[in-house]
Amino acid sequence: MHPWLIFTILSALLDAVDLLACEDCSAPGKACDGNMKPCFLGEDTCGTILGQTNLAKAGFSGILKTCTTSTACKAGIRTMSLGRQITLRRNAVCCQEENFGNQSVLLPPEDTTQNGLSCPSCYAQDSDSCVAESTLRCTGAENHCVYVTGMLEFLQGITANTTTFAGQGCATESVCEPREGVSVYSGVFSYAISTIMECYPAPITTNSAIVHHISWMKATSLHLIATSVMSSFCFLSHNSFL
Template sequence: MDVRLVLCLLWALLATAHARPSSCYQSIPGASNAVRSCSSGADSCIAVQEVNTLGGVVNTGVLQLCTSSLISLEGDLDFEFGGGVYVRVHSKMCRETNCNTGEIKERSKISTVPNGGQCPSCFAPGSHRCLHNVTLHCQGAASQCVDVAGTLSEMGIDLKIPFAARGCATKDVAKIKAGDILLSGVFTYQITAIQLRPATRLETMDGF
């Protein structure tokens, strides 16, 4: 292969690897939507969708902005805490200018088919500890048991509410570490402790 062609290909690969957007679409709850220039520390655009039932009602929201891939998480970060309480966050990053401008499509319906796993479950707002546990049968892609604690707050509001929870979660939740701040379309979650392990499999016997 011609040396000049090889050098051109290498340059293109390096340029792609270090590409960063000059601006991203910004949509933040409580603020006006617009295209914003990215700071030197931002190497990606991100779009985050959240649906949760914290507080006993369905809350939905979308967050779009410039971000750093070093501090932002991507994937399906889903938690099921039992009793109808859940937090489902879907996030996607891209590295082209204004690449998060497209219409945010409604997320596919979450599978409610039991996957054979079970976990202890609880949700304790206002506390750092779960005092009671109920067995939760995991569904769909939520094949892990999670034990998480931290605080949640609304963007632009200083009040932070402590919480502790246990339940079933998707494998992408393993990306979350203690000390992480998870920005989403509804709340900001500051994680102080998190543990993840495979869900306990239900024992089955033929003929019973």
């Protein structure tokens, strides 16, 4: 078959598919403007994705508009807390039309209310593993324990640096979707989870102080009962010899 004929057929097929085009941009903060970009086959949705990274008391946010898949918007808000000081949050709004407009995407305030669950906790950079040496009390809707690894890109001035990271902690169940990776772009930081090593429902928190107190009270009660029994026995034995 002649090359020109193959080109003609492919062009006709692409015209028949009528590929979607979406606005393409990214920026720190909560707004960006970009040019329209044709989507690849399989990308059937225009998405506006808002990400947030909280490091200790410092917060960073970023917005991303791009072509994506419709499944990327079905998980709703995704959050995870890794180690003691890192929280990643993400939400997306999608539309399968080119005139998506400036539809806003929001992240509600972070819910710091403890939910009675807890998970092993650790975080390490320049590594693909970390050992949990503490327990993290889960908050809000984070009801699963996760162990994840991936890539972290961060800006130092105008220079972009890339490294690996690993973390354990609490997460919403939607983070554990095995069909697709989870990425959180927040302007200065961009976390891309490549592997979910573990994901399971978080167990109920065991308060060691309460357990210790209950154990102490049980031991004290048993000691008092034993002392009472011995005193009664000694009293009966003494009377039997009178």
